[in-house]
Amino acid sequence: MVYFQLKITANLAGLDNLQPRGGLDDPDHPYFIKLQCENCGEITPSFSCVMLSEEVLLPRVYGRGTVNLVQKCKLCDRVGTVKMISGFGKPLKHTSGESGGYVRIMVFECHGFAPVEFSFGAVWKAQSRERLWEMDLSKGEFNDFDERVHVTDLKAKFERMKTFWRYHDRYLYLRSVDGW
Ligand SMILES: [Zn+2]
Numbered sequence: 001m002v003y004f005q006l007k008i009t010a011n012l013a014g015l016d017n018l019q020p021r022g023g024l025d026d027p028d029h030p031y032f033i034k035l036q037c038e039n040c041g042e043i044t045p046s047f048s049c050v051m052l053s054e055e056v057l058l059p060r061v062y063g064r065g066t067v068n069l070v071q072k073c074k075l076c077d078r079v080g081t082v083k084m085i086s087g088f089g090k091p092l093k094h095t096s097g098e099s100g101g102y103v104r105i106m107v108f109e110c111h112g113f114a115p116v117e118f119s120f121g122a123v124w125k126a127q128s129r130e131r132l133w134e135m136d137l138s139k140g141e142f143n144d145f146d147e148r149v150h151v152t153d154l155k156a157k158f159e160r161m162k163t164f165w166r167y168h169d170r171y172l173y174l175r176s177v178d179g180w
Pocket of ligand 1: 078
């Protein structure tokens with residue numbers, strides 16, 4: 001298994017704490033990811049949707065338990081899995097986005113595939129001084145010119161993590177990776 005962290009950044013004007021509408025670990029928040037087959041290198045043409053509440057049984061050859069996605073590579077037929085690991089994300093603060101800083105919002109445990117692209121989709125929220133904003137980020141930005149709140153320069157990236165955490169306390173290990 002290989003672990004990947006999904007990190008995002010954005011320029012938040014008049015807004016703070018950007019995150020999925022139901023919170024970072026909302027069981028029904030859809031994460032849209034593009035996967036690359038680690039066997040043949042093929043990148044799936046369309047985005048796969050994974051969410052914490054949608055679980056499927058792990059194929060027996062990989063052991064027991066559940067994952068959030070089982071997918072077969074269309075080119076080489078290799079089967080891969082993706083499991084979401086909740087509890088390690090943080091909302092994007094106004095200040096981190098301002099300095100170009102990324103925050104981790106989700107961790108994915110992958111077998112056979114590597115996530116290579118993320119699409120934000122429609123259901124996000126952020127806080128202004130006055131109120132909560134729900135927003136569609138599928139176009140890569142959000143603007144309300146009357147109230148002067150903006151989300152621009154939205155970016156996401158996946159980073160491969162080290163994999164020996166199986167032998168360590170998961171929480172402490174993840175803290176040590178990028179220092180929070
Ligand atoms: Zn393949």
